[in-house]
Amino acid sequence: MARTYGQHCGVSAALELVGERWALLIIRDLLVGPRRYTDLKQGLPRIPTNILSARLKELQEAGLVRRAHLAHCGLVYELTDTGHGLEDVVLTLGRWGFAAMDEPDPADVVTADSLTIALRAAFRPEVAATLPATRYRLRLDGVDLLIDVAADGLRVRPLGALRPVDGRTDAAGPPPDLELVAGPGLFQVFAGRVRPGGAPVDGVVVAAGGDVALLGRFTATFSPPVRDEDLLPTLA
């Protein structure tokens, strides 16, 4: 008999489609944009290639993912409208996951797509609406992102040496107001365990350039509502 949950229920129906191992992480990366097979494999370094292949097939049969031929990019996988509907699910799951993250395993990697989704999950539009538009540059591990925060929303773009997605340069526009080089502890900000505006903490922000006073603006924009009991002892 089929491996089914046997329930007529929204949660179980969702899990039948995206509950298999790795499925939601593939969706996570595709939420950032269309990706080639190799892009996905690099963004998910520990996924076995046969599993990636199998998941993509299943997600297509479920109508969440579709193959497309992009002009200057070749064969890519992209989300359908139904698949894109999982954005809330992934962001909500990510927000909860921030709080559950413990000390980073040194073997763990941070990818451009996962950090982009983390920023989207931690983003607080109601805070951004009260602040001047700001451009940040954020580096973590090998990831290099350009982050535009404006009253009308958030935009995150990769700014690596390799820019295969787009022929044009992203040097257009003003330079970043604040440049951050962060460590894995950056996720402590997303988890709300760093007081907005507080001083740099061990491993959170390694170095900063530009208008360093904007650091507090960054943490205010990208941390959840602070509850006092969650603050790090050293900051209380």
Add this chain to the structure above:
Amino acid sequence: MARTYGQHCGVSAALELVGERWALLIIRDLLVGPRRYTDLKQGLPRIPTNILSARLKELQEAGLVRRAHLAHCGLVYELTDTGHGLEDVVLTLGRWGFAAMDEPDPADVVTADSLTIALRAAFRPEVAATLPATRYRLRLDGVDLLIDVAADGLRVRPLGALRPVDGRTDAAGPPPDLELVAGPGLFQVFAGRVRPGGAPVDGVVVAAGGDVALLGRFTATFSPPVRDEDLLPTLA
């Protein structure tokens, strides 16, 4: 080596804790209230007993679930605060799942806990705030629920013949304004595929008692914002 996603990311951190098969369905049931081992097994008829046992152990080690001894109820499992934080995740997943649900497999069951969570997921507080307080009685399969919708929120309680959780009777309070006997198609309402206020559709509401004119109020309270293109052809 441990079976890990190898990413320092909120989504993967969350999936390491609740991404295993059956885990989120156990959480779903515990979100309704503390449950005994046997309650969980009955609410998840197709879960192997060793898997239930293993998941409960893992969820406890992760700090999401705790064992407690309730006075007149014996040994129960209940969510910790961290575990309760998954409510948004489960409700969001359920909302997305409604849209993905296809024709019900006749073998699929509907349980009191899954239907309770479905009602919570589909509930629209901003609609309830504009309507008079209403009490519904909803029956589906063997499930029998009492639903109180008020301006300040939603409350769902089981109303079965067997009431092991509470010694007192639930007959207290006024009788329901509307009594519904529904079929599995009720989820079409939650999916927004039944026009609020529309006539009963095949398999959605089998019978109704009380003030039948309140049917439209029910569908308005428990369906997502309607998009025209999602309506069933027969209702367009």
Add this chain to the structure above:
DNA sequence: CCGGATCCGAATCGATACTG
């Protein structure tokens, strides 16, 4: 009945190698 533990075959997953 409650709360599991144990055993075993089937299915899935992970790692590596290989191919058009």
Add this chain to the structure above:
DNA sequence: CAGTATCGATTCGGATCCGG
């Protein structure tokens, strides 16, 4: 680049069993 093939290691599912 975009996957398939293979195979051992795990996990899952189904059933049974056991102490209170």
